[in-house]
Every structure is written in structure tokens, then in C-alpha cells.
Amino acid sequence: MNFEKIFSQPPxxxxxxxxxxxxxxxxTDYNDGFVLPxxxxxxxxxxxxxxxxxxxxxxxxxxxxxxxxxxxNKTPSGFASYIFGCIELLKKEGYAIxxxxxxxxxxxxxxxxxxxxAALEVATLKGLRELLHLPINDVEIAQLxxxxxxxxxxxxxxxxxQMASSLADTDSMLFLDTRTLERSVIPFPEGAExxxxxxxxxHELAAGSGYNQRRAxxxxxxxxxxxxxxxxxxxPQAAEPxxxxxxRRARHVIxxxxxxxxxxxxxSAKRFGELMNASHTSQRDDYEVSVPAVDTLVAMLQKTxxxxxxxxxxxxxxxxxxxxxxxxxxRGIATKVLEQFNQAGYTGRILVPPKDL
Numbered sequence: 001m002n003f004e005k006i007f008s009q010p011p012x013x014x015x016x017x018x019x020x021x022x023x024x025x026x027x028t029d030y031n032d033g034f035v036l037p038x039x040x041x042x043x044x045x046x047x048x049x050x051x052x053x054x055x056x057x058x059x060x061x062x063x064x065x066x067x068x069x070x071x072x073n074k075t076p077s078g079f080a081s082y083i084f085g086c087i088e089l090l091k092k093e094g095y096a097i098x099x100x101x102x103x104x105x106x107x108x109x110x111x112x113x114x115x116x117x118a119a120l121e122v123a124t125l126k127g128l129r130e131l132l133h134l135p136i137n138d139v140e141i142a143q144l145x146x147x148x149x150x151x152x153x154x155x156x157x158x159x160x161x162q163m164a165s166s167l168a169d170t171d172s173m174l175f176l177d178t179r180t181l182e183r184s185v186i187p188f189p190e191g192a193e194x195x196x197x198x199x200x201x202x203h204e205l206a207a208g209s210g211y212n213q214r215r216a217x218x219x220x221x222x223x224x225x226x227x228x229x230x231x232x233x234x235x236p237q238a239a240e241p242x243x244x245x246x247x248r249r250a251r252h253v254i255x256x257x258x259x260x261x262x263x264x265x266x267x268s269a270k271r272f273g274e275l276m277n278a279s280h281t282s283q284r285d286d287y288e289v290s291v292p293a294v295d296t297l298v299a300m301l302q303k304t305x306x307x308x309x310x311x312x313x314x315x316x317x318x319x320x321x322x323x324x325x326x327x328x329x330x331r332g333i334a335t336k337v338l339e340q341f342n343q344a345g346y347t348g349r350i351l352v353p354p355k356d357l
Contacts, residue, residue, distance in 0.1 A: 003047045003103040006059050006066070011047035011103065015126035017119045018043045019108035020164035021196050021322050021352065022313050023173060023272075024279055025260040027287060029158025030215050031222070031253045032179040032229035034260040036186070037164040038172065038194065040352050044106035044119035046127040051099035058083050061105040075152050079104065082117055085152025086124045089144050095134060102127075109351055111202040113314015117153065118161035121145030126166075139181060142166040156212050175264045179231060189269035192308060194322060195330040196352035197301075197338065199293045201318035210289065211315050214249065221250040231257055252286040273309025273324050277302060280311035289316025293346050297321050300337050307333060320351060 003011040018039040025035030051057055056069040058080045067080035075081050083104075087097050102124070108116040125141040128134060136144070145162035149155050159178050167183070168174040176183045188194070221242055222230050230253040233239070239250035259275045267275070280298050284290040290298075294312050301310035301323045310323035325333050334350045341348045 001061055001064075003049065003101075006103060007049060007051075007057065007101040009049055009101075011049050013048045013127050013131035014045065015123050015130055016043045016045040017122035017126060017165045018168070018170070019114040019116060019119045020161060020168060021114055021194065021320070022160065022164075023194070023322060023324070024263050024275060025160070025256060026279065026283055026311075026313070026316070027214060027218075027289070028231070028253055028256050028260065029160035029176075029178040030156070031158075031218050031257075032231040033253060033257040034231070034264070035160045035164075035176050035178060036173050036260050036263055037160060037168055037176075038174065038188075039164060039168040039170045040108070040114060040196065041170055041354050042107040042109065042114070042351075044104065044108050044116065044123045046120070046123040047103040048127045048131045049101045051101045054099050056084070056087070056099055057101045059101075059103050061103065062110075079120065081153045082120050082148055083124050085148030086121055086128065086144060088152065089147055090125075090128060090134070093144075095132070097128070097132070100131075107354075109198065109320075111319070112198045112351065113312075113316070113319030114196070114351070115161040115165060115314075117149060117155075118145060118165040121148050122162055122165040138166045139163070156215050175260075179229070184264075186264060186266070189267065189272045189308075189324065191327050192269035192272070192324050193327050193330050194352055195301075195307075195325045195334055196313070196320050196322050196350075197297060197334055197341075198320045198349045198351050199291075199297050199318060200347035200349070201291055201293045210317060214287065214289065217246060217249045218253060221246040225250070230254060234258065248286040248288075252282045255282055269308045269324060269326075273307070276309030276311045276322075276324060283312050283316060287316070291316075291318050294318065294321060296344065296346070297337070297341050297348060300340055301333075304333055304337055 022037040059066045142162035306326040306329040308324040313322040
């Protein structure tokens with residue numbers, strides 16, 4: 001199936017954007033903190049054309065699902081909500097958006113914490129920029145994508161995913177201050193590469209999950225500590241007066257920001273791995289966003305020769321693990337660990353490095 005078969009006309013514009021994996025800085029972006037993601041090879045591609053019947057038509061190749069929208073006041077569900085949100089936000093910015101036909105195909109895995117939604121938002125916005133010659137830059141695209149996710153998909157997310165999808169590449173890490181959006185490109189630690197494995201536990205971060213609840217807890221902790229956001233505190237001891245639950249949430253964010261800042265200075269692969277291990281422990285114990293399958297997979301990775309460190313990546317409650325491993329050993333390590341993991345009754349799979357795209 002392709003655009004022409006679905007819409008009986010060739011596309012007039014095309015754009016794509018990658019998923020991302022976050023190496024350090026989990027749940028810090030909505031606390032105005034620091035993050036260290038990189039793009040993954042898997043990408044989402046959007047093809048666009050003009051619709052002749054006054055309706056928007058969105059088709060997902062991967063879901064084999066088409067959504068037709070006539071009225072602009074009701075947000076559709078599923079994949080279409082992200083696209084619809086991007087269009088509506090551009091309208092609010094004063095841009096005239098005609099009825100469109102839009103075809104989506106993606107190799108970014110859904111539900112594993114690699115930002116398939118951000119890749120869809122950024123690809124959609126870049127496609128709209130090309131099709132309609134819109135004067136918006138890559139940072140503005142990230143900001144619009146974030147607001148589409150918040151206002152139309154119901155996830156009160158930070159800016160990291162969209163910034164990574166819009167600006168990052170697979171050859172380096174993107175160090176980002178999510179308050180100022182100041183950023184720099186940082187090389188991977190010498191002698192190391194990235195390995196990403198899906199735990200097989202699908203995660204769902206939309207409204208109703210623990211994600212929005214964690215954000216609310218952080219905001220309450222910041223309010224009680226008298227700061228704009230937890231990023232303004234650098235010493236975890238400052239969180240000690242808080243009630244136990246808020247203390248643990250704040251402690252994770254404060255120590256996680258410190259880990260990102262240390263890694264961004266340039267550290268050895270060994271030290272970077274130690275920071276990743278500490279990040280996972282903090283997510284598991286203080287932030288409580290891990291699950292048994294992920295903890296099992298992380299522990300297996302951490303015990304394997306050639307692995308510098310491993311942790312849960314993404315919003316949590318399932319999804320993927322990221323490991324920093326010795327260069328050239330990623331697939332061998334993954335095969336060994338997955339055999340052990342799947343024998344324990346799980347169904348993991350290698351995501352990065354991908355077998356094929």
C-alpha cells in the first residue's frame with residue numbers, strides 16, 4: 001500500500017523524523033532539567049497532499065487504519081490525535097491549513113518508550129512546513145509537537161522527545177537544558193555504542209497512567225520547597241523535609257539532573273555506565289516507574305561482560321532498556337541476554353542495532 005493507492009493521487013511533500021532513546025535524564029524535562037538523548041535509526045515518514053473533498057484524511061500504513069475528519073472541533077482518538085493536534089496548533093498560530101491527505105508509515109516501535117508519538121508529530125510538522133512553505137524552524141516544530149501531545153493526546157510531557165526527534169542524530173548525544181533550550185552535541189564515550197532491548201511489556205503513558213501523576217507530585221514538591229522547578233535544587237539533602245513520597249520523587253529528579261551534568265562534561269564509558277546503573281536504581285526505588293520484567297532485563301544486562309551500564313529508558317511502566325556496551329559487541333550481548341531473558345518467560349527483542357529497516 002502507498003499514498004497513491006489510498007488517495008488516488010501522488011503525494012506533494014514528504015518528511016521524516018526519528019525516534020529517540022534517552023541515555024540519562026529521565027523525568028527531568030518536565031522539571032525544567034537536563035537530558036541526554038540520541039536519535040535511533042528507526043524513523044517515521046509522512047507523505048502529504050491536498051484533499052479535494054473538504055475533509056482531512058489520515059492513513060496509517062502500520063495500523064491499516066484511515067481516519068476522515070470533517071469538523072475541526074472534535075479531536076480524534078489514536079494516531080490521528082497527534083496529527084490533528086499539529087494542524088490545529090498551526091491554525092492557532094495564524095496559518096491557513098487546507099484539507100489534507102496524509103499517509104504515515106513508521107519503523108519506530110510503538111509502546112516501548114522510544115517516542116513514536118514525537119516522531120509522528122515532528123514528521124507531520126516538517127511535512128506541513130514543506131508542503132505549505134511555513135516559516136517555522138526545527139525548535140518551533142519541537143515546541144508545537146510538545147503542545148500537540150499535551151493538548152490533544154492528553155500527556156503532560158516535557159520537551160525532550162520532540163527536541164530529540166527534531167534535532168538529534170544517531171552519531172552523537174544531544175545535551176539539552178529543557179528550561180532554556182540551550183543545547184550542544186556530545187560524542188558517545190570512547191569505545192562504546194548503544195544497545196536497546198524491548199522488555200516485551202507494552203507501556204501506555206496517556207492520561208490515566210502514572211506519568212501525569214508523577215509530574216503533579218514533582219510540581220507539589222517544588223512548591224513546598226519554594227522553587228519554580230526541581231531543577232533549581234542541586235543538593236538532594238534539600239528534599240529531606242518533604243513527606244516521604246514527595247521526598248523520593250524529588251530525590252530522583254535532583255540526582256538525575258546531577259548525573260546528566262556529570263556525563264555532559266565528558267566521562268569514560270565505565271563512568272557513564274555507572275551513572276546509567278544509578279539512574280535505573282533511582283527510577284526503580286525513588287520514582288517507582290519500573291516493572292519486574294524491566295528490572296530483570298536490566299539486571300541481566302548489568303551482569304554481562306562488555307556492558308558498561310544499563311537502565312530503563314522512556315517514561316517507564318514497561319518498555320525498553322538502553323545499555324552502553326563495548327563497540328562492536330552490541331548484537332552479541334543482546335543475543336546472549338535475550339536468550340536468558342526469554343527463557344525466564346519473557347518476550348524481549350533487539351531494537352538497536354536494528355536488523356533491517
